[in-house]
Amino acid sequence: MAAALQMAGTLTASSNIVINSDRFRFGSLPRSSAGRKGTILVVKSDGRHTVGFNAGLRGANLITNAVAAKTEASAKTMDSKPGHEVLLFEALREGLEEEMDRDPRVCVMGEDVGHYGGSYKVTKGLADKYGDLRVLDTPIAENSFTGMGIGAAMTGLRPVVEGMNMGFLLLAFNQISNNCGMLHYTSGGQFTIPIVIRGPGGVGRQLGAEHSQRLESYFQSIPGLQMVACSTPYNAKGLMKAAIRSENPVVLFEHVLLYNLKERIPDEDYICCLEEAEMVRPGEHVTILMYSRMRYHVMQAAKTLVNKGYDPEVIDIRSLKPFDLYTIGNSIQKTHRVLIVEECMRTGGIGASLRAAIIDNFWDFLDAPIMCLSSQDVPTPYAGSLEDWTVVQPAQIVAAVEQLCQ
């Protein structure tokens, strides 16, 4: 198993995308970014590269603040320094390291996070820097070390528990649901559980059914828990830092295939608001809501859609619990059509909940039924072609938008 994971860690996504972070950061920063333009350089894995068109900004009335943004972030201006390039796993590590420097109560525990450096290299080098008491290699005992993390959090420690794969956290489900989520409530507010539970999930490259689980939805009913999903190096670092600083328990979903994404991120300290969605591409015709890896499938589909004359508004919802209904609502008010694209299972997935939430709140604004593209209700097959059909592909997204906009 370790070998398979190691291989998965070094596999890149189908294309190395160098993202101009300016383009994808609107929703995260409470500043008026009208007028900033950027170019996209897309480098394919076979070495070809193309210069993308200038994305530009559409719609001056962007909602850059969603539910609430941390005041710290608003104080920084992002155009002063050029920033530095990182891969997503490095961005996570930077976030973790900065928080560990900042607060001595932050510690990391998980399998192979210490001496091995983490199966996806997120914690590489941290054990040497902080020692064995702050970066803890645990035995393969998810139930108990998650429980221990929660117990430690009850006293004020701020552990970051890594599940080598989110699927393994099913073994710790009792601890996450009953203790992590509920202790603040059942103790009448006496205990806070400032724990971060993070790890990669999602469908990878032929990793087999048990290592390709999409189980964000399993945790979504747990009261007291917050869930976020990162999708770019910028928001990975920001969400990691915000999650560690949050007094609530946060589950941070990463994705196996996104660890090698490269992006230029700012040098200075920043965080992303946990409850905020990110406006990826403003538009007029249809609101496409997605998270995590589906961002890239959607953006790929968006290119095709733009060529066909559609103007999709793409929002990375990022916050899976609670939903940022503020940003989403404003978008629906504008476009009146919604497409949800997710990697979660169809039955009882994040999309199912989001659909219900939108219907409850924004029914009057809808001109068409909400469409939801989710992955199939099957265990992820091993065969490559079958695996591709399990998740939503860009072509399906294009077809769905065309159907929605008829």
Add this chain to the structure above:
Amino acid sequence: MAVSRLAPSASTLSKLLLHPVSAPPFSRPFSGTAAGDDQTVLTIETSVPFTGHKIDPPSRSVEATPKELLSFFQDMAVMRRMEIAADSLYKSKLIRGFCHLYDGQEAVAVGMEAAITQRDSIITAYRDHCTFLGRGGNLVEAFSELMGRRTGCSKGKGGSMHFYKKEAGFYGGHGIVGAQVPLGCGLAFAQKYFKDETVTFALYGDGAANQGQLFEALNISALWDLPVILVCENNHYGMGTAEWRAAKSAAYYKRGDYVPGLKVDGMDVLAVKQACKFAREHALKNGPIILEMDTYRYHGHSMSDPGSTYRTRDEITGIRQERDPIERVRKLILTHEIASASELKDIEKEIRKKVDEAIAQFKESPMPDPSELFADVYVKGYGVEMQACPGLKLSKSIK
């Protein structure tokens, strides 16, 4: 004494449970001690010697002052009275749901408190009312919580199984069997991290002793040398299943294997105190240790369990006569002439009155405010409002 392989017979089990009292409860009586005396130190022998696993057990001679003995009597009497009162409150439907009573096991809670401070942490399962009292909780908070009132220790939102008192180092109060043991090891980890020089007592029952997460947590604690003491309150029945039907090896103090263990007569408050003191010193230096408290509960598993379908009434009354923790301390007090029998009776009457007053007072206490339903689901941070019903609030702001 080691309870070795038990024959599959209930009556044999009963005999074994009665067995530990082999010696009279006192030896070497001191003369002329006055009640409330803090200076005279009595040396009293525990009922049975300790049995060790991979460790030299402490001496069975325990030191105690008369004041301490009286306080043991009083504390245990309050706990006993509270549990019996809870029984009648449950039957009059003022306490609902699950109610797991601790009467018979008071010596464990009281003896443990005598050996530690409130900077040490205790975490236990759902049979937590008396442990909560021992940690400094008062009858007010306890009864209110049982009756779901807002003056309860968890604001009425926890209930019988979720008593907590953070400032006194009492971490609850947990409903899922065994889940509190990893939490307890986590508490010990934090104590080691912060270099507190304090320990955590993680209590669990003989039923929970078969949970996998216990062995997982024990392994990690032993690896990392955490100052945790795992205390198995062995009342010999996991709900309706006797220990010999649930555990291949009922020598719970030995089941830590590489972790040392001690078997203690849990009905003898002085033995419990001695063992906890010993364990605390050990844990601070050498890491985890297991204490098995040989104890007994008079009530069934919970109020829905009569407690007599899987054990005989004779067994229960037998233990009450031979090993009751409060009677034991009463005999000690009388033998050492710390107080007279009538004085002790007066104390008990006083306690009964206090408990009845507390109940009368808290029957009048208000239920939680409806807004409490959504309070404390999240901690308010980052200036974010957690919306319980997003539809109601947000649709207004969008327009």
